[in-house]
Amino acid sequence: MEGGSCLTMHSITIQQPWTFTRKKIVGTFTQQLEVFGCDSEVLHLDLWLQGNHMENPDNKREVVLLACGSFNPITNMHLRLFELAKDYLHETGKYKVIKGIISPVGDAYKKKSLISANHRVTMAQLATESSDWVEVDDWESSQNEWLETLKVLRYHHQKLASSNPDNSLQSAVPLIKPGRKRKQEANRYIPVKKNQLSPETKGVPQLKLLCGADILESFGIPNLWKLEDITEIVANHGLVCITRAGNNAQKFIYESDTLWQHKNNIHLVEEWITNDISSTKIRRALRRGQSVRYLVPDAVRAYIEKHNLYSPESEDRNAGVILAPLQKYARGCKQEQTL
Amino acid sequence: MEWITQTPLREPASIQKKVKCRSRSWCAVSVMMKSRLPLVLLACGSFNPITNMHMRLFELARDHLHQTGRYQVIEGIISPVSDNYGKRGLVSARHRIAMAQLALETSDWIRVDPWESEQEKWTETVKVLRHHYNESLRSLQFRKELMRKNWPIERATEDFLSSLDPVSPELKLLCGADILKTFSTPNLWKEEHIKEIVEKFGLVCISRAGSDPVQYISESELLTRFQHNIHLVTEWIQNEISATHIRHALCKGLSVKYLIPDSVISYIKHYNIYTEESERGK
Numbered sequence: 001m002e003g004g005s006c007l008t009m010h011s012i013t014i015q016q017p018w019t020f021t022r023k024k025i026v027g028t029f030t031q032q033l034e035v036f037g038c039d040s041e042v043l044h045l046d047l048w049l050q051g052n053h054m055e056n057p058d059n060k061r062e063v064v065l066l067a068c069g070s071f072n073p074i075t076n077m078h079l080r081l082f083e084l085a086k087d088y089l090h091e092t093g094k095y096k097v098i099k100g101i102i103s104p105v106g107d108a109y110k111k112k113s114l115i116s117a118n119h120r121v122t123m124a125q126l127a128t129e130s131s132d133w134v135e136v137d138d139w140e141s142s143q144n145e146w147l148e149t150l151k152v153l154r155y156h157h158q159k160l161a162s163s164n165p166d167n168s169l170q171s172a173v174p175l176i177k178p179g180r181k182r183k184q185e186a187n188r189y190i191p192v193k194k195n196q197l198s199p200e201t202k203g204v205p206q207l208k209l210l211c212g213a214d215i216l217e218s219f220g221i222p223n224l225w226k227l228e229d230i231t232e233i234v235a236n237h238g239l240v241c242i243t244r245a246g247n248n249a250q251k252f253i254y255e256s257d258t259l260w261q262h263k264n265n266i267h268l269v270e271e272w273i274t275n276d277i278s279s280t281k282i283r284r285a286l287r288r289g290q291s292v293r294y295l296v297p298d299a300v301r302a303y304i305e306k307h308n309l310y311s312p313e314s315e316d317r318n319a320g321v322i323l324a325p326l327q328k329y330a331r332g333c334k335q336e337q338t339l
Numbered sequence: 340m341e342w343i344t345q346t347p348l349r350e351p352a353s354i355q356k357k358v359k360c361r362s363r364s365w366c367a368v369s370v371m372m373k374s375r376l377p378l379v380l381l382a383c384g385s386f387n388p389i390t391n392m393h394m395r396l397f398e399l400a401r402d403h404l405h406q407t408g409r410y411q412v413i414e415g416i417i418s419p420v421s422d423n424y425g426k427r428g429l430v431s432a433r434h435r436i437a438m439a440q441l442a443l444e445t446s447d448w449i450r451v452d453p454w455e456s457e458q459e460k461w462t463e464t465v466k467v468l469r470h471h472y473n474e475s476l477r478s479l480q481f482r483k484e485l486m487r488k489n490w491p492i493e494r495a496t497e498d499f500l501s502s503l504d505p506v507s508p509e510l511k512l513l514c515g516a517d518i519l520k521t522f523s524t525p526n527l528w529k530e531e532h533i534k535e536i537v538e539k540f541g542l543v544c545i546s547r548a549g550s551d552p553v554q555y556i557s558e559s560e561l562l563t564r565f566q567h568n569i570h571l572v573t574e575w576i577q578n579e580i581s582a583t584h585i586r587h588a589l590c591k592g593l594s595v596k597y598l599i600p601d602s603v604i605s606y607i608k609h610y611n612i613y614t615e616e617s618e619r620g621k
Contacts, residue, residue, distance in 0.1 A: 076391070076578075076597040076598075079596070079597045080596075080597050080598070083594035083596050083597065084594075086594065087593045087594055130601055131596075272584055272588075273578070273579055273580050273581065273584060273598065274577045274578070274579045275577070275578055275579075276576055276577035276578065277576055277578055278576075281575065281576045282576075285576070289402075290402045291398035291399070291401070291402055293394070293395070293398050293446075294391040294392075294394045294395045294398065295391075295395065295576060295578065297597075298445055
C-alpha cells in the first residue's frame with residue numbers, strides 16, 4: 001500500500017507536551033517511523049506524525065503581510081503586491097495568508113515631497129475599502145519620531161501575539177530592546193538572539209515584510225538600514241519580495257552573506273505584468289494635469305482632486321532635508337557595515 | 340449618443356468662452372470648438388476581457404491630444420470584435436460587451452458600441468471606422484436642425500447661426516504602436532484600407548517608453564506620407580496588463596484584482612466565463 005494517509009490509527013500515550021522521549025514504532029505501515037512520543041495524553045498518531053499543532057488542521061502556517069512605505073499616494077501597484085504575495089504563498093501549499101497591513105510612514109521620515117500622513121492614511125483606507133483582507137494601520141504614522149521598520153514589525157508581531165489566545169505572557173516583549181553594546185565590525189556575522197518573538201511561538205501567525213525589489217536592494221545603501229535590523233527581519237520574520245525579472249534580486253541575495261544565510265526566509269515573487277505605477281510618476285502626472293485613472297483606485301483619484309494634494313509646491317516639501325534614517329545612523333555609525 | 344453633453348476640458352477657463360444662451364452649455368463648447376477640433380477615439384479589439392490598460396489608453400490619448408492645443412476629445416468608443424473573428428479563447432460577444440459596459444460605468448466619455456459585434460461576418464477595421472463616422476454625421480445633422488429650430492428668431496442672423504454650427508468631429512483609430520508594425524505583415528491588411536485609415540481618419544498610437552514607433556513609420560512610404568495624421572503617444576507609466584495573462588490567471592484561480600475593475604471580476608465569477616474549456620475553444 002502507498003504511504004501517506006493510509007495509516008492505521010494508533011493511539012499512544014504522551015506526557016506533558018514539552019518532554020519527549022524517542023520511540024520507534026513499527027506498526028501496520030509500510031515504513032519504519034521515528035516519532036517523538038510521551039506518556040499521559042492520548043493523541044491520534046497521524047496527527048503526531050504530521051507533527052503539527054492541532055489548532056491548524058490545514059497544516060498551513062498562518063501569515064500576515066506587512067507593507068511599510070510612503071504610499072504617497074497609494075497606487076494599484078501597491079495593492080497588487082498584496083495579491084501577488086498571497087497567491088504565491090498559497091501556491092506553496094505551506095501558508096495561509098490571513099491579513100495584509102499597510103503601514104504608511106510618519107511625516108518625520110522627511111522624504112522629499114511627502115505630504116501629510118493624514119492624507120496618505122485616508123487614501124490608503126479608501127483604496128482598501130473593497131478588500132476583505134488588506135487593511136491600513138496608522139500606528140507608525142502617528143508616532144512623533146521616525147521608526148525603524150524592525151520596530152514596526154515588532155509592534156505588529158506583539159499585537160498579533162497578544163490577540164492570540166494561546167499566547168499572552170510569552171510574547172510580551174518591551175517595544176524597545178534593552179540597550180546593549182553595539183560593536184559593529186565589517187563582515188562579522190552577528191548571531192540573532194532568539195527571543196520570545198520568535199516565529200516558532202505556537203499559534204502566532206508569521207509576520208512577513210512585503211516589499212518590492214527596490215526595498216531589498218536598498219539594504220545595500222550605506223546608513224539607510226542597520227545590519228542587525230536587516231538580520232533580525234530576515235531571521236525572525238521573513239521577506240516577501242515582488243520582483244520583475246527575478247535575476248537582480250537573486251544576485252543581490254547571493255552577494256550578501258546575511259541575506260544568503262536566511263534565503264529560505266526570503267520569498268521572491270515574480271510579477272507577470274510589467275507594472276511600473278510608481279507614486280513618483282503619479283505625482284508627476286498630476287502636476288501636469290494628466291489623468292491617473294485606472295492607475296490608482298477611483299476613490300483615491302477623487303480624493304486627490306478634491307483636496308488638490310499634489311502640486312509643484314507639495315513636491316518641494318522637505319527639499320534639502322536629510323532623510324531621517326540617514327540622519328540617525330550617520331551620526332552614530334563609525335564604520336560602514338557590510339551587508 | 341448625442342454630443343450635447345460635453346466633457347469639460349481640464350484647462351484654464353480662459354480658453355472657454357462663455358456664451359449666454361438658452362440652449363445650455365453646448366453653446367459655449369461650440370464656440371470653443373472654433374479653435375479646437377472635436378475628435379472621437381475608436382478602439383477595436385477582442386476585449387477578452389477589458390482591462391485597466393485598455394481604458395488607460397483612452398486617458399493617455401485624450402491627454403496627449405488636448406495638450407497639442409488643437410483638439411478636444413469628445414468621445415471614446417470601444418468596439419469589441421464579433422464572435423466569428425475566430426480567435427481561440429474568445430468568449431461570447433454578449434459577455435465581452437457586458438464586461439466592457441461594467442468597466443465603463445464610471446467613465447463619462449467612453450462607451451461601448453455593439454455594432455461590430457452584431458455583424459454576421461468579421462468586419463475590417465476600416466469598415467468599422469466608416470460606420471462610426473457615418474453615424475456621427477447623422478447625429479450632427481440632427482443637432483444642426485435642432486439648434487436652428489430652438490434658437491430664438493429675433494436674435495438669429497445667418498452668420499451667427501452658422502458660426503455656431505457644430506463642426507463635424509474627426510474620428511481616429513486608437514491603438515498600440517505595434518499596429519504600425521503589423522501594417523507591413525503580408526496579407527494582414529489591404530493596402531487601400533491602410534491608406535484610407537491614415538489618410539481619411541488617422542491613428543493615435545500608444546507605445547511604451549523605450550520602443551521606437553517612428554521606425555515603423557519611416558519604413559513605410561505610405562505611413563511616411565501621412566505621418567502628420569499619426570499621433571504617437573509614449574506611455575511612461577508601464578502597466579502592461581495582457582488580457583491573455585488575465586485569462587490564464589483566472590483559470591488558475593489567481594487574483595486579478597486592481598488589474599481589471601472589481602465589477603468585471605464579479606461578473607466573470609458569476610458567469611464562470613474563463614475556464615480551461617473556454618481557453619481551448621469549444
